[in-house]
Amino acid sequence: MTITDFLQLIIFGIVSGAIFALGGIGISVIFGILRFAHLAHGDMMTFGAYLALAAITSLHLPVLAALPIAMIGTAAAAIAIDYVFYRRFRQARPVVLLISSFGIALVLRSAVQLIWGPGNYVYESGISIPYVIFDLRIKPDHLLIVASTIAIIVAFHLFLTYTRLGKAMRAMSDDPDLARVSGVDTERVVVWTWAIGGALAAAGGVFLALDTQLNPLLCWNILLPMFAAAIVGGIGRPYGAIAGGLLIGIVEELSTSFIDPAYKPAVAFVIMVAVLLWRPTGILKGTT
Amino acid sequence: MSDDLLVIDNVHGGYGGADILTGASLRVSGPEIVVIVGPNGAGKSTLMKSIFGLVQIRGGTISALGHDITNQRADLIAKAGLAYVPQERNVFPSLTVDENLDMGGYLKKSDAAHKDRIYAIFPQLANRKTQRAGSLSGGERQMLAMGRALMIEPKLLLLDEPTAALAPKLVDETLDKIGEIKALGVGVLMVEQNAKQALARADRGIVMVMGKVRMEDDAANLLARPDLPELFLGG
Ligand SMILES: Nc1ncnc2c1ncn2[C@@H]1O[C@H](COP(=O)(O)OP(=O)(O)OP(=O)(O)O)[C@@H](O)[C@H]1O
Numbered sequence: 056m057t058i059t060d061f062l063q064l065i066i067f068g069i070v071s072g073a074i075f076a077l078g079g080i081g082i083s084v085i086f087g088i089l090r091f092a093h094l095a096h097g098d099m100m101t102f103g104a105y106l107a108l109a110a111i112t113s114l115h116l117p118v119l120a121a122l123p124i125a126m127i128g129t130a131a132a133a134i135a136i137d138y139v140f141y142r143r144f145r146q147a148r149p150v151v152l153l154i155s156s157f158g159i160a161l162v163l164r165s166a167v168q169l170i171w172g173p174g175n176y177v178y179e180s181g182i183s184i185p186y187v188i189f190d191l192r193i194k195p196d197h198l199l200i201v202a203s204t205i206a207i208i209v210a211f212h213l214f215l216t217y218t219r220l221g222k223a224m225r226a227m228s229d230d231p232d233l234a235r236v237s238g239v240d241t242e243r244v245v246v247w248t249w250a251i252g253g254a255l256a257a258a259g260g261v262f263l264a265l266d267t268q269l270n271p272l273l274c275w276n277i278l279l280p281m282f283a284a285a286i287v288g289g290i291g292r293p294y295g296a297i298a299g300g301l302l303i304g305i306v307e308e309l310s311t312s313f314i315d316p317a318y319k320p321a322v323a324f325v326i327m328v329a330v331l332l333w334r335p336t337g338i339l340k341g342t343t
Numbered sequence: 344m345s346d347d348l349l350v351i352d353n354v355h356g357g358y359g360g361a362d363i364l365t366g367a368s369l370r371v372s373g374p375e376i377v378v379i380v381g382p383n384g385a386g387k388s389t390l391m392k393s394i395f396g397l398v399q400i401r402g403g404t405i406s407a408l409g410h411d412i413t414n415q416r417a418d419l420i421a422k423a424g425l426a427y428v429p430q431e432r433n434v435f436p437s438l439t440v441d442e443n444l445d446m447g448g449y450l451k452k453s454d455a456a457h458k459d460r461i462y463a464i465f466p467q468l469a470n471r472k473t474q475r476a477g478s479l480s481g482g483e484r485q486m487l488a489m490g491r492a493l494m495i496e497p498k499l500l501l502l503d504e505p506t507a508a509l510a511p512k513l514v515d516e517t518l519d520k521i522g523e524i525k526a527l528g529v530g531v532l533m534v535e536q537n538a539k540q541a542l543a544r545a546d547r548g549i550v551m552v553m554g555k556v557r558m559e560d561d562a563a564n565l566l567a568r569p570d571l572p573e574l575f576l577g578g
């Protein structure tokens with residue numbers, strides 16, 4: 056492998072890492088606040104990707120303009136799903152929520168199939184010409200994905216660090232009872248958790264669709280690396296999910312020069328096991 | 344409607360199994376320090392949690408500042424003007440010292456002047472504003488927990504064993520702080536194992552045994568009793 060090949064794979068790895076991070080942050084934050092593994096997260100991302108498709112085809116918008124529409128729509132859908140389904144299980148054991156989130160995953164996937172059918176779509180047909188810098192080919196789409204992800208993550212960071220609600224979210228993730236005792240209306244925090252998880256999920260879904268093609272299983276297929284990213288980073292720690300997503304994205308891409316790309320999910324799994332052996336609670340100490 | 348800060352009337356409740364509280368009653372009127380003592384497992388912490396709606400009350404009532412708060416949501420109880428420092432897990436470990444105080448002031452939006460007053464009461468914290476609460480020493484953590492609670496500007500402060508696991512020198516220092524807090528016009532209901540030192544600074548004392556209040560008296564009278572150790576041990 057030449058150094059150019061190596062760097063090229065790193066670029067691809069950063070792109071998929073950004074997508075894993077956007078999904079992984081949501082998985083991690085939802086776990087931190089509600090203490091369950093949200094199995095419908097992949098399908099929520101796919102749903103967001105299709106919402107963007109609807110905006111692009113009906114309003115003739117460019118992808119970047121459809122993105123906020125998809126993010127807001129998916130956030131609203133996530134809040135509604137919580138209100139109708141998950142909210143009933145607040146006091147239930149985590150396994151009950153795990154199973155019900157699997158049910159929601161199937162519901163979302165069926166909704167996508169009913170509305171848009173089982174076929175493949177792309178946002179914009181035609182080929183885009185990559186920029187070439189020092190023999191490295193950089194696709195405009197990849198640039199857009201990485202730049203938008205950085206912007207979204209910076210905004211998320213500022214929200215968590217400086218806003219009253221962001222602090223309340225971190226506090227609740229540390230200790231829900233103490234947050235309540237401090238006067239936090241935890242149900243309000245839950246609503247915002249879904250809003251943020253849903254919006255980031257939509258962004259991840261749109262970016263994966265932009266990089267590949269839309270189909271009803273689009274993000275279900277990357278659920279394993281996204282969970283691995285959240286767990287590797289320390290579950291409940293959104294910054295860990297970013298580190299975990301990049302790590303898994305890059306190692307997965309590099310592995311393709313040694314082994315069949317079909318084994319990518321296995322690579323994510325191996326990284327997860329390796330990191331957990333080294334640090335059982337993840338890169339940042341996760342919630343227990 | 345009364346001027347009492349807190350009235351607990353014949354409360355029964357617990358954690359799902361048999362009731363831990365079996366008819367507990369007590370009252371805190373005005374800015375006084377009331378100390379609860381009693382053997383391990385008497386239900387002192389459970390009583391504190393039940394005031395804040397964290398334990399199911401199955402009988403009796405609790406009212407505070409003229410509102411019925413029986414089985415109320417904890418955030419609404421905080422809104423009513425009560426603050427609570429639990430025995431364990433009483434700071435947010437991943438938040439900084441400053442952010443912990445911000446969380447205490449959550450209901451007040453942001454009040455920088457009040458935060459400065461808290462730092463003035465607990466000067467050790469002022470040097471550690473950006474340090475994560477999880478990395479503080481036991482004594483500092485206890486100060487932070489009290490500071491966070493005071494950020495609510497409560498009328499009544501509940502403290503569950505504020506001196507547990509502190510070095511002897513810090514026990515006196517912490518109890519003196521509680522005296523300062525009372526001087527701010529705040530009522531204090533606290534559970535304390537260091538019975539003598541706490542009663543020496545308290546207005547009234549309560550002995551709790553097996554989920555009930557066994558005895559209630561002026562702190563000075565309780566302190567003067569030669570059988571205090573037996574009472575305390577639940578004998
Ligand atoms: N979360 C819980 N779930 C079930 N039972 C509990 C729980 N916490 C306490 N108990 C039980 O309730 C009883 C009273 O406990 P509590 O913590 O109120 O006692 P305490 O008087 O505060 O004791 P200590 O002096 O040791 O703090 C004990 O028998 C204890 O085992």
Ligand SMILES: [Mg+2]
Binds near residue numbers: 387388389430503
């Ligand atoms: Mg206790």
